[in-house]
Amino acid sequence: MCYSLRYCKNLSTLLGNCEKIMADGVVTIRTRKVMTNRLLCRKQMVVDILHPNRASIPKTEICERLAKMYKSTPDVITAFGFRCHFGGGRSTGFALIYDTLDYLKKFEPKYRQQRVSALFLKGYYKRERMGRKQRKERKNRMKKVRGTKKAKVGTAQKKN
Incomplete structure (x- = not known):
């Protein structure tokens, strides 16, 4: 593969390879430090995301993947605090999986309830x-x- 456009005779080949590289966006989600917090009726964990050749992942997609992994629904999951590592391709954040939506409403701070509402529940929490x-x-x-x-x-x- 040639790296300089000046010396490259077949520009379409070069651009075609770039599109293929950018298109395969395989995302891997791993959890660590998983803890069951019975007092707050939730599971809490650190989430590591590997996303090479792709920008940061939307929280909706993260919550849906975690819901499949932990046999839950995305509306009781709050994911926050994600930071991309230097060099790209990796992000780390935190996630909470509540047992029910009632426990989420009871224990989660109001500002995070609004974020979950904006992502999944379309206005169950409206502050006037x-x-x-x-x-x-x-x-x-x-x-x-x-x-x-x-x-x-x-x-x-x-x-x-």
Whole structure:
């Protein structure tokens, strides 16, 4: 295979080889340090992904593969903290597999619940927020009162 385009007489051969190399994206997922956490009703593990000739893998695909490996469903799996190693081809992250969706809702932080919701459950967890200016005004009104009256200031403004 020639490496310089200047000396290469058959450019289509060179480009054809590149496409074939990039196309075979075999992904291998390995888990280690697998621990069953009975207090939080989940399995937790470190996930190593080998993905040569391919960019990082989407979390949906990771969760689906882990669901097959551990005989579960993808909606009770949270995968996070993935980092690509220098040189590419390898990523390492963390995964939690909950026993049921109820335990996931009970123990998982809200921000990770929103991520799982965005990937698989399409809006089971929807957080309603006031506008930025309303939140700032409410915060400043709460500074002017003491004790339990702070909560009343907040709820009174929500009704308006």
